[in-house]
Amino acid sequence: MTKKTGGPSTYDVAKLAGVSQMTVSRVMSGKGYASENVVARVQEAAGKLGYVPNRIAGALAGKKAALVGVILPAVSNVVFAEVLQGLNEGLAESGLKPVFGVSGYDQQEEERLVRDMLSWQVSGLVLTGLEHTAATRAMLASHSTAVAEVIDVDGEPIAACFGLSHAKAATDMAQHLLTKGYRRFGYVGCNLERDLRAGKRRKAFVETVVAGGGEFVGEACDDAPSSMLHGRVLTDRLMAAAERPEAIYFSNDDMAAGGLMYCLANGLRVPDDIALASFNGLEFLEALPLQITTSRSPRRKIGLLAGHYLALRNDGKDALDKVELSAELISGQTS
Template sequence: MTANDNRPLTLRDVSEASGVSEMTVSRVLRNKGDVSAATRQRVLTAAKDLGYVPNKIAGALASSRVNLVAVIIPSLRNMVFPEVLAGVSRVLEGTELQPVVGVTDYMPEKEEQVLYEMLSWRPSGVIIAGLEHTEASKAMLRAAGIPVVEIMDTDGTPVDSAVGISHRRAGRQMAQAIVKAGYERIGFLGTKMPLDHRARKRFEGFTEALAKEGVEVVDQEFYSGGSALKKGREMTRTLLERDPELDFLYYSNDMIAAGGLLYMLEQGIDIPGQIGMAGFNDVELLDGLPRRLATMDSCRDEIGTKAAEIIARRVADPKAEVERIVELTPKIDVGDTLKRW
């Protein structure tokens, strides 16, 4: 099977790669029959290297498909992803396709497991968050023989297609706006970067743009776990107690930024005069805050819409020409917490 061969893998491919019969491969993958440990391991290794996923549709041909689109996201607690799902669902409502959702909790190993299970039911397409996956997950996506759209990010090379924004560019744009507004002592508060690749890329773009202006992030506070107002309050208090001379706080998302805003207002801090602040995502739920938070739209609904349109078009016509990378352009909203320049 060549790298450009888009057909689904079969038992024969695993048989040839492992050097055993198709019947033996079937026994190993169904975990039935008497097979030696060495042979079992050889088959499982070959299947994983190829990206082969067994077909769970009883009695169906290996090439058959169900009218499901696997949508794999990191979290349902984060308000970002339900908006993406809304865009996906709206498009697929006009087709025979139905989305089915899997959640990974930002864990690569769990994503691999979720992807394996979903592909075993032979969906018609996959929409999956991010561009960073384990090698086994990438192999499964390449070998699935169906349209794959990686969403939320365009800073990298997709397996098939990608729809999203450049998070490095978003970070650079926010840094440029902050420097232009005259802020110099900047703190960053955000997620644990190894797990949230998109937040990490924004931070990288942010620090790179600051460095070009001779400015640096003076202090930073990271956390693991879900986004929450309480967490934002705690982190903001910790950072300002450690360095009260900070004049701008950049948060990796709006939820913790909102907690920081409420804390600083309670402390009587002049915003944006004494301290400016900004988040990311432009979450509509926060429109009722005492001050409108400076933020940047991550194009969530549009990402879901365009990803589903690509899937629907390619399922209807496998030879249809579609854009391989669709990069959307987020915009800064300075709100009430970033000085206007």
């Protein structure tokens, strides 16, 4: 008798097809033997009843769910959407299904989400960055779930790690701008307290320009989430200061695009009056009137590697668990 639990079960299908529940289970999963006759009868019965297997029960019986938990700081950012896309591709063959959580760049929230994911018995977990609360690390240590940390490699990974050195990307950019002859630098960014990768880039950038004989003359930052509008406002603020920089490094492309809009709207010549550089290399930059100098992060590739890793680990196989990719510096028209 079909309970109010969400639909027919193997019991109902079995009765209708005149076979045992186990046979239904076998036909549905395609594992084990079944005669063509029985397969046909079971499938017909299942179709007639609108049977959908209960994976909750399947996961409980099989002791693990074909789920991977993915915890991202934000979804409004295309960067993470692209990581996700790569992950989906990397996972596609494996039957693993990604389940998302959004931490809002908050380690406490991340901890909550990790606990949640573990409680769903996920067979793999994707985390952003290498910084987590002690409790998060403890939980992960005591569970055997495979963990892949993505985006960043500057730190101590828990286990597998796929990303790039943000410090290096910023250092390269600083070097590039120094080589171009710029000496007086500014920085525009936001969400630095929470977006640790952006913080690492800022730090490396400042250190490199100073070490290279440049001068760091000022910055405009705040804690709001990054956006084009914010980039425009903060660039305005920075340029209003007594000492104007010759070149500005932005926390990311959105902010830099806002900076460019500020320049366009205020008649500043780029790069003669002010040079602009940023990080990510998102596609929308190509739509702007000037190509912004930036570093392209291998976002899709990162997701793909993480997906492959978790798929292999799920099959009990070992897999390449540390890959440092590099960001490609794109010299545009704004520097």
